[in-house]
Amino acid sequence: MDNVKLLNRTDTKFIFNSATLHTFLESCSNKYKILTINNKTISSYRTLYFDTTSFDFYNHHHNGKGNRFKVRIRKYVDSKLCFLEIKNKIKGRTIKTRKTINDFENQLSYDSLKFITSVIHDLKPLEKKIWNSFDRITLTNEELKERLTIDLNLSFEIDGEKRTLNDVVICELKQERVNRSSPAFTLLKSLHIRPSRISKYCIGAGTLFHQLKKNRFKIKHLQLSKLTTQLN
Template identity: 45%
Template structure:
């Protein structure tokens, strides 16, 4: 694991972001258990840091911010796995309705690591399954292979494909089961090459049912920010692997580069 990249992600969290959340109510991991939302509807947005600052100032009376070990802007390190043919990437690119992404993720604020499978079905729902692991490793052990098989009915040849480092702010609606994550300081790494998008923020609203009337979605509309289906894995892969098929991502990539 690239520890320097993890540390750099933390350093990029500017004082203005910390100031924007300083007056928000805190919520702990244990308190957030009631809104784990492992089976949910996701709505994603792409915005700039200026929009994020404005949004945080508008949401402080309606949302609490997750605090872990005294940290509210938490560094994450993620290693994505895919087949040598990049099946997960191509399934997403080609619009396949039932698809999956497989990754290992370290939550640096408390040191926890998980092996995670994200399943997206034809009804637009996301189901996440995970098990704790000691650390991120660049191989799939027999035990993890059994877990993949039990959750997906298949065990493809999985290889490490892309590292992503970023920091995350997690908000929890004080009145209903809704979480909002803001991922910033995106840093993609692959075989000695990397690409940073320091001014880009990927927001994800996670709900039991699609609810456009939630406060955060109302404020995003007022800012002129519309939903955009985007995958950090696919974004990083298309940036660092220019030979990949990406024609269906072109419009999104242009919009993202304009924001970034």
């Protein structure tokens, strides 16, 4: 797994209905190894996203800014490992910087803020925005240095309000550089699944905070609504 951590990488995302998942996994079985931890092939994750009061991170993504950030705390529920993570999208690449912390912080600590400002130099005050939970299957191909994450059972919540994406799978292919001859690309194309630009944070925030502009995400929301039996 260390060979395919890919903290500096390209990401290609795909979304499809969970009814397709079994077929896709069977097709992948001779190309990728499934990550197994303590005899489990599905791991649970919980994430807390932060943004400025005016949702700068969300708006930068919505407006297509070339150099943009996401700040989150992510917990690996089964192992109880917790990380403060900063994702920087720049020139088509994703650079992830992270540090281990003890647990979630509803209000970022001094040490956490110091770490964040070492990466985002003109940082405005941050506040918690949304919680996100999902289950993940991870596939790896060490020879190609590829990692494929398959997220399902996604939900978003804040202050007692919750939205669930039933039947939606978000698949993300992580590579050193985009390789469209990758087995994953070929298999997904054979299933008529095309790359899709999507952000879990932006989908969740756009769904829970109705005041946010979402013109450029409208097609994504419609696509997700078609894939799911319920978005409530």
